[in-house]
Amino acid sequence: MRVGVAGVGAIGGWLAARLALAGHQVTCLARGATLEALRSGLSLREGGTDRQFGVEASDTAAGPPRDLVIIATKAMALADVAEMVQPWVGPATLILPLQNGVPWWFVDRPLAAVDPDGRVAAALPMPQVMGAVVHAACKRVGAAAVEVVRADRLLLGEPGGGPSERVQELVSLFADAGIPAEASVEIRKAIWYKLWGNMTINPLSALTRVTADRLLGEAGLKPFILSAMAEAAAIGAAIGCPITESGVDRMGVTAKLGAFKTSMLQDVEAGRPLEAEALVGAPREIAHRNGIPCPSIDALYGMIRLLDSSRQ
Missing domain, CATH: 3.40.50.720 (NAD(P)-binding Rossmann-like Domain)
Structure with a gap:
């Protein structure tokens, strides 16, 4: 070919x-x-x-x-x-x-x-x-x-x-x-499932400059991560991409990957722009369009946008 x-x-x-x-x-x-x-x-x-x-x-x-x-x-x-x-x-x-x-x-x-x-x-x-x-x-x-x-x-x-x-x-x-x-x-469900597990750890790793294992090991962050995941699950349910797994179980799967650097963390370290819109902005836009409250995603979006703009 x-x-x-x-x-x-x-x-x-x-x-x-x-x-x-x-x-x-x-x-x-x-x-x-x-x-x-x-x-x-x-x-x-x-x-x-x-x-x-x-x-x-x-x-x-x-x-x-x-x-x-x-x-x-x-x-x-x-x-x-x-x-x-x-x-x-x-x-x-x-x-x-x-x-x-x-x-x-x-x-x-x-x-x-x-x-x-x-x-x-x-x-x-x-x-x-x-x-x-x-x-x-x-x-x-x-x-x-x-x-x-x-x-x-x-x-x-x-x-x-x-x-x-x-x-x-x-x-x-x-x-x-x-x-x-x-x-x-059902590729849309597969896309949303990956996003559901990725849209919190990825930007948070860029904001904190630490690997995924350290984020998941920080007890004070767990409620925020789970809240954002619950909001993303509610958005998925509204657009035909339901999540059946619990946020705790999904975090456990991610923890098994160990001390890895997310793509956003690698981008920060390399001085590259961040994929804030595709990972956080788009889910937030879908939520607002469907009248779904997403305060944790709103907060995450605000933080990652500020980080991105401050580096330009």
Whole structure:
């Protein structure tokens, strides 16, 4: 297959390398130091082994349409990148956005938090978009080098739900490339479930500059975390994404992961913008739209926005 990858960071680099290893024609969209490094190959460290893969690299999405376009950028960059990849998108191209938090298509009305000007919706034809949830821990260890710490699974599904042949074909494509992939007939529920467990620990780790284990071990924070999780569960129930697990049980699952750095903490340490809108702003917008009180989420949103703006 002809695959275009925009956003060759930790997750995008992992998928690009694996697909190149499987023999697919992979073109990476990049700029600056990343573009120069990619011209010498993409390095993947996995299971203690380092391998180098040859990929095409360009600063423009030139050439014929791709069979698959993977967009693995931060949510804040999605509008710009969605417009950049348009030359790659033909009538049969599948589009796979891989961002944290709530995607622009998640509810029946546009979300100002994640697509304020409607640019993403205008650039990416919705009938060609696939839903996805990434459960993996990868880290970028060089301009064109990625290390896979843990690869659990890549969930893929139709945004509207239900089974489909193209989802199964995409699952097979990734599985054949050594990427653990599964089909989901309820990808919206899978997206909300990940958000439910992620939307408190992620921003709190950025605010406090500590790893997840220390946050979960701080008794004074537990009531606030559980309150925000309960609010998120109520929002999910209102939009067809109910949560059946308790917040305490979910915190226990997260605790088993140990002293890991969340994506927001890594962004703070690297001086990058924070995904405040996709992770906290969008759920808050959905809550306010549906008349659901969310004082803890409101407070968290205010704090993370202040942190982000103070660093710009």
